[in-house]
Each structure stands twice: as C-alpha cells, then as structure tokens.
Amino acid sequence: MHVCQILKSKSPELISVTPDEPMVEVLRLFRDNNIGFVVVSRSPGECLGTLSERDCCNAVAEYGTEAPIMRVADIMNRSVATCSTEDFLPFVMAIMTERRTRHVLVMDGGAAVGVVSIGDVVKHRLDEALRNEQALHEYIAGTAHH
Template sequence: MHVRQILNSKSPEIVSVTPNHTMVEVLRLFRENNIGFVIVARYPGECLGTVSERDCCNAVAKYGTQAPAMRVSDIMSQRVATCSTDDLLPLVMAIMTERRTRHVLVMEGDNIAGIVSIGDVVKYRLEEAMRTEQDLQDYICGVSYH
C-alpha cells in the first residue's frame, strides 16, 4: 500500500501552531482534536518543526513547572521525519522504527500532503491481515474457488 492511499482515506486537515503558542495551548489542541502531533509554522505550507505529546513530556521532565508556559519554539522538534506520497507502507514503518516516532510528515514535492500516524499504520496492517485470513479460510473451505 502506498502512503497516498492512506491519506486519501483520512481527513485532509493538518493542524498547525505558530512558534509563539505555549505548550498548554498545544495540549488543549491535542485534546480538542483528539491528536498528539502538530506542525509548527508561521504560514500555511511551512514547516519549522513539529510538536508531539512526547516533546511535551520531555519539556516537563526537563523544565518542570516552567514547561506549560514555554513557547513551542523552545520545545519543538526540528528534525522532522518525512516520506513521500509514493512511498510504500513498510518504508514508513521503518522510518517510524528508526526515528522512534509515531508520526511521519508526508510530502508531495515541496508541499505538505498530510501526516501518517502509527495508528494509521496499525489500521491498514490489521485490515491486510484480516483480508489474508479470510482469503485463506475461503481457500481451505473451497469458497470462491472452482
């Protein structure tokens, strides 16, 4: 499966924040949108970095009670994991494993096409496993084979 196929089945909305947002504002966005990852940008299509739940946890561990009021620019990750819309799902899984991240920014040339999360990967791998299981059961039972 290509990354493009995953993006086609998802909402095209990409949530972003500015570098001046605070960590608390980002956490509220996470809760309101049921997400755990945002892009940091000054204008649409830009990517200065990203902020994940893990970045927020690391900030609290490092800065303590000061962390919630800190600016996104101080806690964001600037080393962003990316892939292409033409990449296959196993490559995205390898990127997630190697980079120890749950989100990969999907690029189409210089444009941000979307985000693939570990939840998206699990969903599609589960569907694939269930289809394979059903195909094997059909084969064993002689269903749809003549």
Template sequence: MHICQILGSKSPEIFSVTPDQTMVEVLRLFRDKNIGFVVVGRSPGECLGTLSERDCCYAVAEYGTEAPLMRVGEIMNRTVATCSTEDFLPFVMSIMTERRTRHVLVMDGNDAVGVVSIGDVVKHRLEEALQAERDMHDYICGANYR
C-alpha cells in the same frame, strides 16, 4: 500499499501552530481536536518543526513546572520525519522505528499534504492481515474459487 492510499482514507487536515504559542495552548488543541501532533510554522504551509505529545512529555521531564508556559519554538522537534505520497507503508514503518516517532509528515514535493500516525499504520496493517486471513480461509474451504 502506498501512503497516498492511506491519506485517501482519512482526513488530510494538518494542524499547525506558531512557534510563539505556549505548550499548554497546544495541549488544549490536542485535546479539542483529538490529535497528538502539529506542524510548527509562522505562516500556512511553513514547517519550522513539529510538536507531539511525546515532545511535550520530554519538555516536562526536562523543565518541570516551567514547561507548560514555554513557547513551542523552544521545545519543538526540528528534525522532521517525512515521507512521500508514493512511499510504501513498510518504508514509513521503518522511518517510525528508526526515528522512534509516532508521526511522519507526508510530502508531495515541497508541500506537506498529510500526516501518517502509528494508529494509521496499525489500522491498515490490521486490515491487510484480516483480508489475508479471509482469503486463506476461503482457499482452504474452497469458497469463492472455481
């Protein structure tokens, strides 16, 4: 399955914040939008880095009570995990595994067009597994075959 197919089945919205916002502002956005990942940029379409729930946890572990008021630019991840719309799902899974990340920014050339999360991966792999199970059941039972 191509990543563009996954993006087609979900909201393509990419949430972004500025490097000057505080971590607690971003955490409120995470809560309000039920997300766990944002792109960091000074203007729409710019990507200076990313920030995830995990990055926020690491910041708290490192900086303690100062972390919630720190600026996003101080704690963001500058090495962004990306893939192409034409990449296949197993390739993106390998990126997530190797980079130990739960989110991959999807690019179409130089433009960010979406985000694939570990939840998206699990959802689509589960759908594939259930379809394979139905197909095998039908084959064994002789259903839907002539």
C-alpha cells in the same frame, strides 16, 4: 500500499500551530481534537518543525513548571521524520522504527500535506491481515473466486 492511499482514508486536515503558541494551548488542541502531533508553521504547507505529546513530556521533565508557558519554538522538534506521498508503508514503518517516532510527516514537493501515525500503520496492517485471513478461509472452504 502507498502513503497517498493511507492519506485518502484519513481526515485531510493537517493541524498546525504557530511557533509563538504556548505549549499549554497545544495540549488543549491535542485534547480537543484527540490528536498527539502538530506541525509548526506560519503558513499552509510550511514546516518549521513538529510538536508531539512526547516532546511536551520531555519539556516538562527538563523545564518543570515553566514548560506549559514556553513557546512551541523553544521545545519543538526540528529534526522532522518525513516521507513522500509515493513511498510505501514498509518504508514509513522503517522510518518510525529507526527514528523511534510515532509520526511521519508526509511531504509533496516542498509542502507538508499530511501525517502518518503509528495508529494508521496498525490499522492498515490489521485490515491487510483480516483480508488475508478471509481469503484463506474462502480458499479452504472452496468458495474463493479465481
């Protein structure tokens, strides 16, 4: 399965924040939108970095009570894991495993167009497993269509 097919099944909105935003506001955005990852940018499609829940936890561990008021630019991840819309899901899974990340930013040309999360990977793999199981049941029952 191509990444572009995964993006079609998701909300097309890529949520971003500015580098000057305080971390606490990003945490509120995470809570209000039930997400755990944002792109840091000043304009649509641009990616200066990313910020995840894990990045926020690491900031609190390192900076303590100062972390919530720190600017996103001071704690964001600048080494962003990316893939293209034409990459296949196993390639994205390998990136997640190798980079130990739960989110991979999807790029089309030089523009950020979406994100694939570990939840997306699990959903698509589960759907695939259920389809295979159904096909096997139909084959065993003799009701499979050739």
